[in-house]
Amino acid sequence: MKQWLFIILSVFLLITTGCSAGKTEGAKANKEKIEIKNETKNEEQANEEQTTTNEKIEADENIEPQKEITWWEEEDPVYEPENSAVEMTELEQELMKKPGLFAEDFNEQLAKEKILELPKGLSDDQYKEAILKLIRMDYHEAVEAFLQFDTSVSAGEDRPDEQIEAPEVTSTHFAILLDASGSMNAKNGSGTRMDEAKSAILSFIEYLPEDSSVSLRVYGHKGTGSDADKAVSCASTENIYTGAKDAAQLKKALATVKPAGWTPIGKALATTKEDIPDNASAMVVYVVSDGIETCGGDPVAEAKKLAGEGIQPIINIIGFQVDNEAQQLLKEVAKAGNGEFTFANSKQDLDKYWKVEYERLSKAWEEWRNAGLEEASKKQQELMNKAEATGKSIMDNSEEEFKRAEVLLQELADKEIFDNNKSRSAIWKMLYDRKKDVWAYGYDTKNEKWRESYRNGIEEWRRIYYDGNAKWREYYYKK
Known part of the structure; x- marks a missing residue:
């Protein structure tokens, strides 16, 4: 019995030991598999990363390093015109480029040293442009002046003021206030004061511009000079005519006026505003x-x-045979009305007054004409001088620019930067053609602006001459 128990126990231990050993071997095998798998994964990842790195290196090797731009390859800076909307020709755009390095103060030695920095093998055009980058002249101000050049000539803007005594303005109204007090019935010359005043008024009306409007107001024409009629007479002021210049109708209206009573000047002035047309x-x-x-x-x-x-009407007072006291008062009235006082002792004096008015205007137009002609000629000459000077500056600069370009071109030839003389000739011709084009631009534009200024000046001169003469004759013959 003991013997069987021992055998069973031995078998159990053997089995248990075998199982444990099996488990241990299995775990070890699994661990080795995991480690191999991880090593494989790491190796693949490393290979991938190395491939990516190699590809990046290869790609970087294929990218050319950024080349440094040399001075002769740089883009030329340009000036922007003041008026950006102005249209420029291709040549004008070229001349708006900023000046070269040695343009303002040309140092021949430094310019030669700089031009020798150019390598061999450049194109003819590149050599030409490189030379210009060093010696290109400054044309932009002259080009800008031509682009903005206004050849119009305007003179005589301050025309004589005709809105004082006899203006030719359709909306100007002439209001005549006639004293019809009893004293106007006094004898004077071949008739009465009233007769001479009426005659002078009719003479004046004839010389007014055809499109003038006229009103005739009388005052003091009712009642008598007695104290009993004072109130009636002092209240009397009446517009007896308003309309276009019509001597016949005015004469008819004047015929109804009879000297009668007192002298209500203040009331007449207060009511004359009713006579002013709406369009005056x-x-x-x-x-x-x-x-x-x-x-x-x-x-x-x-x-x-x-x-x-x-x-703001102008009130002119014509004192007809007035004494010193009346003169003083009427002068004050005229001054208050921005006008002037004139003493008249007869019809001849009244006629003389109108004559003086027209003489003043004819003289003013004569002076305006002469001053305008002088102003037009002066402005015309100024524009022509400006055109001449502007064009000449472009022409002179083109000559100087070409002269400097030839110096640098010769330096390149002397140092054998060119492969052959053919290149030198080609570059010289390009520079010469540029000089011709720029010179011609300055010359042609100068002449164009000069002619336009001259023509406009003549037209303005003629306008002022004929306008001034016409006005002068108009008032001269009205005298």
Whole structure:
């Protein structure tokens, strides 16, 4: 019994030991497999990384290193025109390039040393451009001047002011205020003061511009000079004509005026604003009176009011046979109305007044004509001189530029930078053709602008001459 038990136990231990050994061997085998797998994976990854690195190195080897740009390969900087919308020719664009390294102060020795930095084997055009990079002249200001050149000539802009006494402006209104007080019935010359005043007014009307508008207002024409009629007379002011210049109609209206009462100058001035047409932009008022305000009004204050109505009328006072006191008052009224006072003792004096007015205007137009002709000639000459100087600067620069280019071209030839004389001749011809083109541009544009300035100056001169003469004759014969 003991013997069987021992045998069974031995067998069990053997089995157990075998199993344990098997497990141990299996685990060891599995570990070795895992390690082999990891080693394989690491080796593959390393191979992949090495391949990527090799490919990158190979790619980098295929990329050429960035070449340093030399000075003769650099792009030429250019000036931008002030007016970017202006259209430029190909040559003008070329001349807007900034000047070369030695353009402003040409140092021949330094320029020669610089040009010898050029290697052999460049194209003819490259040699030509390299030379220009060193000696290209500055043309941009002259080109800009031509691009912006205004050949128009304008003169005589300050024309004589005709809106004072006899303007030729269609919207100007002439208002005549006629004193119809009793004193205007006094004898004077071959008739009365009123007769001579009417005659002078009709003479004046004839010389007004055809498209003028006219109004005729009378004052003091009702009642009598008695105290009893003072209130009626002082309240009397009436517009008896408003319309276009029409001597016949005005004469008809004047015929109804009879000297009667007092002198309400202030009221007449206050109500004359009612006579101004809506389309009037200016107004000239002529007050014909033989005395002072006798109705208690304030003509100076009324003149100031009227002058501030917006169109700012000119109030001229014609004192017809007035005494010193009346003269003083009427002068103040005229001054308040931005006008002037004139003393008239007769119809001849009134006619003389209108004559002086026209003489003043004819003289003003004569002076305007002469000043305008001088101004037009001066501006014309200035433009022609500017065109001449601008073109000449381009022409002179082109000559100097070519002279310097020949020096550098010869230096390249002397140092045998060219492979043959054929290249030298080709480059010389390119530089010479450039000189010819630039010189011709300066010459032709100069002449073009000069001729336009001359022609425009003549046209403006003629315009001023004929306008001035026409105006001068107009007022001269009105005298």
